[in-house]
Amino acid sequence: DHVSMGSISARKAYKIVQNVEQILGIELLYAAQGLDFRRPLQSSVYVDACHAYVRKTIPHRTDDADLFINELAFVIETVRTGKLVAATNNVAQQQSIGFEQRTHEVFGVY
Numbered sequence: 001d002h003v004s005m006g007s008i009s010a011r012k013a014y015k016i017v018q019n020v021e022q023i024l025g026i027e028l029l030y031a032a033q034g035l036d037f038r039r040p041l042q043s044s045v046y047v048d049a050c051h052a053y054v055r056k057t058i059p060h061r062t063d064d065a066d067l068f069i070n071e072l073a074f075v076i077e078t079v080r081t082g083k084l085v086a087a088t089n090n091v092a093q094q095q096s097i098g099f100e101q102r103t104h105e106v107f108g109v110y
Helices: 006-037 045-055 069-081 083-094 099-107
Strands: none
Touching: 006 045, 006 069, 045 069, 045 083, 069 083
16 A cells, blocks of 8 residues: 555554543443442352452542542553453452353453
8 A cells, every 4th residue: 555544553553442441441440349248249250359359458438529540540550551351360369269261251352
């Protein structure tokens, strides 16, 4: 192709990935808040592990204030770096659950 749009497409894809990371981080923060409201009900070991990971750093909000930028930065960085996935995999190993193996079996992804 004489007029390649590859570089523009790559920049646009990078921006989309950044936006998805922000959306997932915000969803993670709100999911943790929602789980707090549903206590003492329990969820799966994976969801509880994710909740505990977030709550180690970010306490439950009781006021009706805007989110702080530090909280958002933490959850976005957690999503970006894969730390949340690592924490969940650690729980799976402690529970002797082959999470990665089961994922491959269920979804057929290798």
